[in-house]
Amino acid sequence: MTDNLHSRDRAAWEARVAALAIEGRSFIDGRLVDARSGLNFERISPINGRVVASIARCEGHDVDVAVASARAAYERGDWRRTDPKERKRVLLRFAELIRADLELLAMLETLDVGKPILNSVNVDVPFAADCIAYYAEFADKLYDEVAPTAGNELALVRREPLGVIGAIVPWNYPLIISAWKLGPALLGGNSVVLKPAEQSSLSAIRLAQLAVEAGLPPGVLNVVTGYGEEAGKALALHNDVDMISFTGSTEVGKLMLRYAGESNLKRVALECGGKSPHVVMADADLEAAASGIAWGIYYNQGETCHAGSRVIVHESVREALIEGIEKVAATITLGHPFEPSTQMGALIDQGHMNRVLGYIASGIAEGAKVAFGGRQVMQDSGGYYVEATVLDAVQPSMKVAQEEIFGPVLTVSTFREEAEALAKANDSIYGLAAAVWTADMNVAHRMSNALRGGTVWVNTYDRSSLATPFGGFKQSGFGRDRSPHAIDKYMDFKTIWTAYK
Numbered sequence: 001m002t003d004n005l006h007s008r009d010r011a012a013w014e015a016r017v018a019a020l021a022i023e024g025r026s027f028i029d030g031r032l033v034d035a036r037s038g039l040n041f042e043r044i045s046p047i048n049g050r051v052v053a054s055i056a057r058c059e060g061h062d063v064d065v066a067v068a069s070a071r072a073a074y075e076r077g078d079w080r081r082t083d084p085k086e087r088k089r090v091l092l093r094f095a096e097l098i099r100a101d102l103e104l105l106a107m108l109e110t111l112d113v114g115k116p117i118l119n120s121v122n123v124d125v126p127f128a129a130d131c132i133a134y135y136a137e138f139a140d141k142l143y144d145e146v147a148p149t150a151g152n153e154l155a156l157v158r159r160e161p162l163g164v165i166g167a168i169v170p171w172n173y174p175l176i177i178s179a180w181k182l183g184p185a186l187l188g189g190n191s192v193v194l195k196p197a198e199q200s201s202l203s204a205i206r207l208a209q210l211a212v213e214a215g216l217p218p219g220v221l222n223v224v225t226g227y228g229e230e231a232g233k234a235l236a237l238h239n240d241v242d243m244i245s246f247t248g249s250t251e252v253g254k255l256m257l258r259y260a261g262e263s264n265l266k267r268v269a270l271e272c273g274g275k276s277p278h279v280v281m282a283d284a285d286l287e288a289a290a291s292g293i294a295w296g297i298y299y300n301q302g303e304t305c306h307a308g309s310r311v312i313v314h315e316s317v318r319e320a321l322i323e324g325i326e327k328v329a330a331t332i333t334l335g336h337p338f339e340p341s342t343q344m345g346a347l348i349d350q351g352h353m354n355r356v357l358g359y360i361a362s363g364i365a366e367g368a369k370v371a372f373g374g375r376q377v378m379q380d381s382g383g384y385y386v387e388a389t390v391l392d393a394v395q396p397s398m399k400v401a402q403e404e405i406f407g408p409v410l411t412v413s414t415f416r417e418e419a420e421a422l423a424k425a426n427d428s429i430y431g432l433a434a435a436v437w438t439a440d441m442n443v444a445h446r447m448s449n450a451l452r453g454g455t456v457w458v459n460t461y462d463r464s465s466l467a468t469p470f471g472g473f474k475q476s477g478f479g480r481d482r483s484p485h486a487i488d489k490y491m492d493f494k495t496i497w498t499a500y501k
Helices: 001-005 010-018 060-076 084-100 103-112 117-136 174-187 204-212 229-237 250-262 286-302 315-331 348-363 419-427 441-451 485-490
Strands: 026-028 031-033 040-044 051-056 143-147 151-161 166-167 191-195 222-223 243-247 265-270 278-280 309-312 369-372 387-390 411-415 433-437 456-460 491-499
Touching: 001 103, 001 117, 010 103, 026 060, 026 204, 031 166, 040 174, 051 103, 060 174, 060 229, 084 103, 084 117, 084 174, 084 204, 103 117, 103 143, 103 151, 103 174, 117 174, 166 229, 174 191, 174 204, 174 243, 174 286, 174 485, 191 229, 204 222, 204 250, 222 309, 229 243, 229 250, 243 250, 243 419, 243 433, 250 265, 250 286, 265 411, 286 315, 286 411, 286 433, 309 315, 309 419, 315 369, 315 387, 315 411, 348 411, 411 419, 433 441, 485 491
Parallel strands: 166 191, 166 243, 191 222, 243 265, 278 309, 278 433, 309 411, 387 411, 433 456
Antiparallel strands: 026 031, 026 222, 040 051, 143 151, 151 491, 369 387
């Protein structure tokens, strides 16, 4: 199947997309449903600015129904009381169905969010399946504990699922980030109400259908579509939701905390914004650094929370590094997302494109220089495309150096001494990721220990594995996705203490 998908040209992909019957209803209690109000909203594809689907506009009443379904399934024990080996079997089947549905899921993802089709085929769909399978394997391998006590007492420490999880996911990696939450949450026996971003509902609806086909009982996974300020807010405020797992902007992450306090003090796990720095020392391999930096910011059109969006480079190699980044950027093809050669696609919508262009204009107004790029392109397409951009001579006080742009825009500033580089790198409200490029391992160890980021790469960027935790420090949030560490986020520990004669 994969070879066949790779051999298609744009016309073949577009013909397949044109034949799709796209589903826009929510998925509650094991079936597709319209919003109770009957309202829908139009989903406009960022590829060409055209309407591609009508999506159910769920509101508070719909969230109530979804949460009630999730709660009922949890209380019945349809899933949480299932033999761990059976939970493993169902989740592995879920992963296999995702792989088997590669073509459809990839088309929905690209059509909905504008990412290159071969990224959806090669990365997003397979990684989502891998994540579900990874957590499935833990189902029959997690042990409870016996605490050390006196001889006539027994203290058991048991893991228990939290209950109903509200999972709110963003539009940049809808499939992957949904899987990051569904895998460990479902593994533990929880029920989940998944709220996709209004810009990216299509793959979430399909995921829920596949989960039920795999054997997940109705009500264990529900999907409510709609606007964040309506369905998302109602889910976060709901008194029968035990936890909100949120990935998105820091601004909305703060609302999640407020909503938790205003409702039932539900738990909150947040993975929020980033402004990740690359520190490039004078002795760095500039060719490797240029490649890592370019791909770290231009992949997925820069719409990546941990994108390396700030370069802090020793002044002696600034010019050579920018030249190297420009050469790499020239090889990253910006084009129509269904063109197989495309490596950078469309930004998510017109409003976001205008926001990115506004940041570029702001940087110029504050004194930054455009080293290359900086413009909207492919305007005749009707879609939302911005070329790879570097802003040079950026000062730490500038808005472009402090705020998350979430687009293909890289800022460059310089340093003379290591301490100055570290201070500039850590001068941010965010702490999601960072990188250091140097030939000196002493410097690498000092810098990687001192940089405030949940992930710090040395002489590489964006390398990852399901075995390593992902999340941030400071206003990038708290709680971790991926790795075994994510499992306990969706569990609680109960001590059962027994005295006997």
